[in-house]
Amino acid sequence: MTLSIAYLGPVGTYTETATLAYTQWLQETQGKDSILCPYPSIAQTLQAVATQEADFAVVPVENSTEGSVTITLDTLWQLEGLQIQKALVLPIHHCLLATVSSLEEIKTVYSHPQALAQCQKTLESRLPTVQLVPTASTAEALQSLKTEKNSGAIASSRASQLYNLPILISYLNDYPDNCTRFWVVGLETTTEGKYLSLGFSTPANEPGALVRPLAVFAQREINLTRIESRPTKRSLGEYLFFIDIEGSLTQSPVQAALEELPKYTEVLKIFGNYDVLSIQATGNNK
Numbered sequence: 001m002t003l004s005i006a007y008l009g010p011v012g013t014y015t016e017t018a019t020l021a022y023t024q025w026l027q028e029t030q031g032k033d034s035i036l037c038p039y040p041s042i043a044q045t046l047q048a049v050a051t052q053e054a055d056f057a058v059v060p061v062e063n064s065t066e067g068s069v070t071i072t073l074d075t076l077w078q079l080e081g082l083q084i085q086k087a088l089v090l091p092i093h094h095c096l097l098a099t100v101s102s103l104e105e106i107k108t109v110y111s112h113p114q115a116l117a118q119c120q121k122t123l124e125s126r127l128p129t130v131q132l133v134p135t136a137s138t139a140e141a142l143q144s145l146k147t148e149k150n151s152g153a154i155a156s157s158r159a160s161q162l163y164n165l166p167i168l169i170s171y172l173n174d175y176p177d178n179c180t181r182f183w184v185v186g187l188e189t190t191t192e193g194k195y196l197s198l199g200f201s202t203p204a205n206e207p208g209a210l211v212r213p214l215a216v217f218a219q220r221e222i223n224l225t226r227i228e229s230r231p232t233k234r235s236l237g238e239y240l241f242f243i244d245i246e247g248s249l250t251q252s253p254v255q256a257a258l259e260e261l262p263k264y265t266e267v268l269k270i271f272g273n274y275d276v277l278s279i280q281a282t283g284n285n286k
């Protein structure tokens, strides 16, 4: 059976690079074939899995420079039954693609808001007067860039090859170790792996409301690797908390912590137990 994998398209996005690495891993370790299915938004890729239109979705979660990809967290919370199967870490190396020959000719730069933010300082110093235009992905504007005068786009060197667009600046990110973590999401419950992700709301906005659920892990020496808050969208000042811990559902301290946690949470969602696959930055992966 060929697996279908939803990702943020069109071809040439960083998510596609991460997805290709995952399909290669699936082929090498499990002998499974897969096809890639591009979607216009992150929310739609996750919905495709929830409605069983696709077997898996690959979605960006967090960038080392810019932090969380909030639409991923919000959609994961809203949809039922989604489970993280694996995390992928991809080095992100942005380039400025343009058909013009000098920086002075560029008036507009297109890219995904995450990419624009990851290059903010460099853009301010090298292209201080350009208009920055957000797009749905780093590859969205590339087809029209060929005919549009005075424009550039921030995308990968792989995208430059795919769309046959010259690279005007080959290194644009503000920080050299810029990388993005992606999650592979499916419907199968995952109970093994080095990391466990979960989300919860608290029953009341009162002293200790967050400390109590966190103490459940601290008391058992379970390490927390990340915490993120998002608005519940019900009222101002009310939050959901997303946490990642180091631990597997097969370990008894983790099982005991998860048994105790509902005492201190309102809604609790376990998003899955998974390992991390680090993707090497090769010429094509950049």
Ligand SMILES: O=C(O)C(=O)C[C@]1(C(=O)O)C=C[C@@H](O)C=C1
Binding pocket: 008, 012, 013, 014, 015, 016, 060, 063, 069, 092, 112, 114, 115, 136, 137, 138, 139, 180
């Ligand atoms: O637009 C793309 O190329 C994407 O794959 C999305 C995305 C993101 O949302 O974080 C992925 C990796 C980079 O951080 C920049 C953009």
